[in-house]
Each structure stands twice: as structure tokens, then as C-alpha cells.
Amino acid sequence: MQLGADHVQVRVPATSANLGPGFDALGLALALHDDLDVRALASDEVVVEVEGEGAGEVPDDETHLVVRALHAALDLAGAPRTGLHLRCVNRIPHGRGLGSSAAAVVAGVAAARALVADPSVLDDDAVLGLASAIEGHPDNAAPAVLGGATVAWGAGGRGARAARLDVHPDLRATVLVPSSRLATSRARGVLPERVPHADAAFNAGRAALLVEALTRRPDLLLDATDDRLHQAYRADVMPSSFELVQALRSHGLAATVSGAGPTVLVLSAAADLDRVERAADELVGGSADWVVRRPDVDTRGVVARRH
């Protein structure tokens, strides 16, 4: 397989995983994007320039996450690894539970798909499978690939799979992003090996209800986002986020920890945005530790174009 282009541009969305009860399964794409400009070089040199989130922190060589994913995808497609000039404009904050690492991996794989002569060898299933294998979290990778809301699952030897849901046009997302970071590995390390059967049954019912709430009945979001499998267990490693979720829920708002935290996500109907804004203002307004943003739902997923 040869390359069919030497210059591509990629736009990839942030994602919020779990959405309460859908631990490791449900995710939502948010219109907060990283933009990448990727050039294949004739030499084997790798140059990485980063502006915005992660600048001065992430590697600037072939160990950069986007480059690693891009090279792995070229390998999978049977195309030669090339040198690269990668320029990233990053807007997704790192280590906050907004899927920055999944976005980086999905962007790298999508860039490879746009670079190779026959993109059909890297269809959405292959992109999702490879991205999940590299990053480990199909619940972030799936909405980053497909847009909208997704249900992801591991299909044994067939790798990660995902189904896309068309979210209700009235669904709105508000994120409360703290200045502090939390590594996903740390947030996973505090989860118990076993949970009570009643809690597993509770979450199964709420996750099923959440599909209905996301797609047809936003009025059900408060009940549908309740969870007993992960958030309370993680309270000690993100106490402020856990308290904020509880406070927002006591205002009748469908708040959850976003992914592995510590960002807090509030889902609502458009008509309830004023209520969300007032509650956010009351709880974190004026605090230098929290930024409140209201990204649209991203319905496209990653987009990669030949230049």
C-alpha cells in the first residue's frame, strides 16, 4: 500500500464517557475540538508542534500519542511509516475526563486513513478497533470516531464495536472543568473488584433508560443518569467533583462525573439551560478553580481531509 496524499487536516471532538450509569460503554461527542495539520515527509524525521493544551508537556518526537497512533495505523494498512510534520492546535484539556487521549489516538488513526492510497482498509470499525486497542477506552474512542452518542462494547476476538445514537435535538451539555487533573489510571485504581448485585442491576436499568432519555425523552435525564458503579468509589480522588455532582443533582439537574473525572457534565433539555447556568453560578461562580463551558453536541465525529 502506498500513500495517496502527503498533507491532511484533521478535526477531532472531545468526548464525555460513562454519562452516569453507562460505565465503560456510553459516550457523547462534544464540539470542543483539537485541530491537526499533518504532512508526510520524504525523510524519516518527526517534527511535532503543539499550541494550546499540552504545549510544552507532551513529547515532540515519535513517542507523541498522535504519531504513535498514526504509525500503528500505517502498519495496519500495510503502508510504509513516513517522517511527519505534525502541527496540533489543542483545545481539549488533558487529564480532565474529556477524552483528550482518545481524541489524540483517533486523530492519528484518521490522519493515516486520509494519507493512504486506499482509505477503505481503515473503515470506521478498524479505526475504532485500533484506537481502542491503543488507548484502552472504546467509550471515548467511539463518539470521537462516530459523533453523537455511542454505546461501545468489546466483542471478544473481534475487538471493540460501537452503535451510534442520534441524540435528541433538545439535548444540551454543560461542562464544569476544574483546574486540577486526574490521571485515568488513578481513577480506575480505586474501583472495587466486586460490586453488590443490586447495584449492578440498578445500573443496567438506568443505562437502558439513558438510551431513551438521550434520544427521545430528555425529561428522563435525571433518573437516567444515576449511577452506583463508579462515581461514589472515586469520591476520595476527586472530592470536589463528587460534591459538585451531588449538589447539582439535588437541584434536580442530571449531573455526572465526565469520564474518569474530574470534569463534571450536566445534561439537560434546552429549556432547562437557564436553571443549569444559575446552579453552576451558585456553586462555582467566581471560583478560579472551575471553568464552565457549554459545547454543542458534535454530530460528525472525527473529520480528516486531504489538503
Ligand SMILES: Nc1ncnc2c1ncn2[C@@H]1O[C@H](COP(=O)(O)OP(=O)(O)OP(=O)(O)O)[C@@H](O)[C@H]1O
Ligand atoms: N492531544 C494530545 N497529544 C499528545 N498526548 C496527549 C494528547 N491528549 C492527551 N495526551 C496524553 O494523555 C494524557 C491524558 O490522558 P488521560 O486518559 O489521563 O486523560 P483524558 O484522556 O484527558 O481523560 P479521560 O480519558 O478520562 O476522558 C495526557 O497527560 C497526555 O500524556
Ligand SMILES: N[C@@H](CCO)C(=O)O
Ligand atoms: N470509562 C472510563 C473512561 C475513561 O476515560 C473510566 O471511567 O475509567
